[in-house]
Amino acid sequence: MGNTTPFTSPLPAFVAKVSSHCGTCNLRDLCLPIGLTDAELDKLDQIVKHRKRIPRDGALYRMNDPFVNLYAIRVGHFKTFQVNANGAHHISGFQMTGQLLGMEAISAYRHQCNAVALEDSEVCEVPFTDLERLLKDVPVMLHQFHRMMSHEIAQDRHAMLQLGNLRAEQRFAAFLLNLSVRYKNRGYSATNFQLRMSREEIANFLGLTNETISRLLSQFKKIGWIKVNNREIELLNLLTLQTLVEGK
Amino acid sequence: MGNTTPFTSPLPAFVAKVSSHCGTCNLRDLCLPIGLTDAELDKLDQIVKHRKRIPRDGALYRMNDPFVNLYAIRVGHFKTFQVNANGAHHISGFQMTGQLLGMEAISAYRHQCNAVALEDSEVCEVPFTDLERLLKDVPVMLHQFHRMMSHEIAQDRHAMLQLGNLRAEQRFAAFLLNLSVRYKNRGYSATNFQLRMSREEIANFLGLTNETISRLLSQFKKIGWIKVNNREIELLNLLTLQTLVEGK
DNA sequence: CGCCCTGTTGAAACAGATCAACGGAGGTGG
DNA sequence: CCACCTCCGTTGATCTGTTTCAACAGGGCG
Numbered sequence: 001m002g003n004t005t006p007f008t009s010p011l012p013a014f015v016a017k018v019s020s021h022c023g024t025c026n027l028r029d030l031c032l033p034i035g036l037t038d039a040e041l042d043k044l045d046q047i048v049k050h051r052k053r054i055p056r057d058g059a060l061y062r063m064n065d066p067f068v069n070l071y072a073i074r075v076g077h078f079k080t081f082q083v084n085a086n087g088a089h090h091i092s093g094f095q096m097t098g099q100l101l102g103m104e105a106i107s108a109y110r111h112q113c114n115a116v117a118l119e120d121s122e123v124c125e126v127p128f129t130d131l132e133r134l135l136k137d138v139p140v141m142l143h144q145f146h147r148m149m150s151h152e153i154a155q156d157r158h159a160m161l162q163l164g165n166l167r168a169e170q171r172f173a174a175f176l177l178n179l180s181v182r183y184k185n186r187g188y189s190a191t192n193f194q195l196r197m198s199r200e201e202i203a204n205f206l207g208l209t210n211e212t213i214s215r216l217l218s219q220f221k222k223i224g225w226i227k228v229n230n231r232e233i234e235l236l237n238l239l240t241l242q243t244l245v246e247g248k
Numbered sequence: 249m250g251n252t253t254p255f256t257s258p259l260p261a262f263v264a265k266v267s268s269h270c271g272t273c274n275l276r277d278l279c280l281p282i283g284l285t286d287a288e289l290d291k292l293d294q295i296v297k298h299r300k301r302i303p304r305d306g307a308l309y310r311m312n313d314p315f316v317n318l319y320a321i322r323v324g325h326f327k328t329f330q331v332n333a334n335g336a337h338h339i340s341g342f343q344m345t346g347q348l349l350g351m352e353a354i355s356a357y358r359h360q361c362n363a364v365a366l367e368d369s370e371v372c373e374v375p376f377t378d379l380e381r382l383l384k385d386v387p388v389m390l391h392q393f394h395r396m397m398s399h400e401i402a403q404d405r406h407a408m409l410q411l412g413n414l415r416a417e418q419r420f421a422a423f424l425l426n427l428s429v430r431y432k433n434r435g436y437s438a439t440n441f442q443l444r445m446s447r448e449e450i451a452n453f454l455g456l457t458n459e460t461i462s463r464l465l466s467q468f469k470k471i472g473w474i475k476v477n478n479r480e481i482e483l484l485n486l487l488t489l490q491t492l493v494e495g496k
Numbered sequence: 497c498g499c500c501c502t503g504t505t506g507a508a509a510c511a512g513a514t515c516a517a518c519g520g521a522g523g524t525g526g
Numbered sequence: 527c528c529a530c531c532t533c534c535g536t537t538g539a540t541c542t543g544t545t546t547c548a549a550c551a552g553g554g555c556g
Binding site for chain 1: 330332334336338340351352353354355356360361383384385387391394395397398399400401402404405408411412413452453454455494495
Binding site for chain 1: 501503504505
């Protein structure tokens with residue numbers, strides 16, 4: 001996933017800390033580094049009034065909900081998943097602080113998936129019509145927004161590549177490395193972190209079964225590539241994992 | 249794929265015919281139905297000057313090419329694919345008339361995949377900086393553009409769902425139905441069409457092998473769900489195929 | 497304490513990959 | 527125009543990774 005990403009992700013800027021200002025939302029943080037005036041930043045603050053708390057297992061939105069807001073994650077983790085005709089559901093991604101949720105809904109004016117909190121979380125509501133109005137007056141913000149949507153597309157393509165090409169152990173290694181990069185980008189450890197999702201959820205996301213994930217964790221642990229304790233993970237050898245993902 | 253899509257795709261409008269005007273590009277077609285003034289349409293024409301012909305197997309762009317243009321397909325079919333460290337490549341999608349190529353590159357200012365023509369094709373170059381400048385002056389066009397990017401995201405998610413969840417025969421049925429819907433949206437037959445790609449390419453896209461695709465074609469033909477003659481396909485029972493995709 | 501949910505591990509079954517052989521279509525050159 | 531070649535597609539036999547089924551362990555919580 002975010003392994004060899006040769007490009008500057010728009011996300012790091014997104015999570016830059018703003019200490020001085022009462023910034024209501026990390027959307028503001030995104031926009032700070034791109035040279036906005038105070039007036040423009042204030043406008044941004046004005047449209048992003050609501051903070052919303054979502055408890056663990058709570059739904060931020062559901063499939064087919066009418067599309068009104070985008071949501072920027074302030075704290076916590078989410079999963080997005082789709083439910084098909086026979087009730088089976090598939091997790092399309094795990095989102096963390098600084099990510100923008102709901103972009104898939106702009107097209108059809110309805111949400112195309114469910115977004116559920118993996119832990120007690122908090123988001124900023126961004127009314128999309130207001131945002132679009134604001135964007136057209138601030139070209140640099142408009143551009144940044146396009147980059148974020150584009151980044152989402154690029155990410156999804158990368159995930160598809162892995163679902164289609166890799167064997168179970170490679171997928172799982174890629175999954176761990178992806179989390180690693182994302183935590184690193186957010187200023188956390190790249191090697192020690194907690195899985196916020198169950199084995200079952202990981203398996204579902206990767207198109208595998210929870211048994212397979214469990215076996216892989218045991219196997220990786222035995223080989224000495226990782227330490228595992230419940231959901232506590234330590235990656236002992238990022239390079240080897242990377243090699244596994246890339247190698248045939 | 250586009251099976252139960254309960255939403256209005258932004259694409260049909262895209263391919264609406266414009267008979268009266270010398271519209272240089274189908275991008276203009278997209279924008280006609282959304283109530284633009286002649287002046288605004290002219291502006292659009294101005295930024296979309298170049299038509300470009302791409303021969304069969306020719307590359308429209310390659311991974312890591314600097315991002316300058318988006319490309320709207322006028323005629324023909326393309327595939328987009330990524331190449332990983334060990335040289336393996338994975339097809340992330342097949343594109344046809346009216347689709348916009350290159351949106352994955354906005355984020356990192358470089359193309360994240362290769363786009364290659366499956367047959368002699370023609371595209372319109374849309375310089376992105378010009379487009380963005382134009383968009384900010386025409387809110388309705390801006391909105392339409394956001395819908396297109398969003399649609400791309402929604403599509404990719406749907407494809408991921410299928411890669412992760414479905415068995416081989418279901419994936420392949422979904423693939424056929426997806427083509428069916430897309431041709432129908434473009435005013436062609438939903439049941440008779442030509443596969444523009446090889447078995448190998450289909451297999452690669454679906455995360456299977458060409459042998460499996462071949463077997464599935466034979467099997468579907470034997471059951472009486474389809475007729476096949478080389479790349480000529482006739483879907484004899486859309487509903488059954490749909491049931492297969494949905495059914496467990 | 498006992499229940500339920502999550503995670504682990506083993507053994508058997510199966511879907512799809514791999515290996516291999518062959519047929520046919522289309523293009524090229526004699 | 528035919529012979530040849532190559533690429534693409536088909537089909538069969540075998541092999542393997544992953545799923546499925548099943549049993550059990552541990553932790554959290556009422």
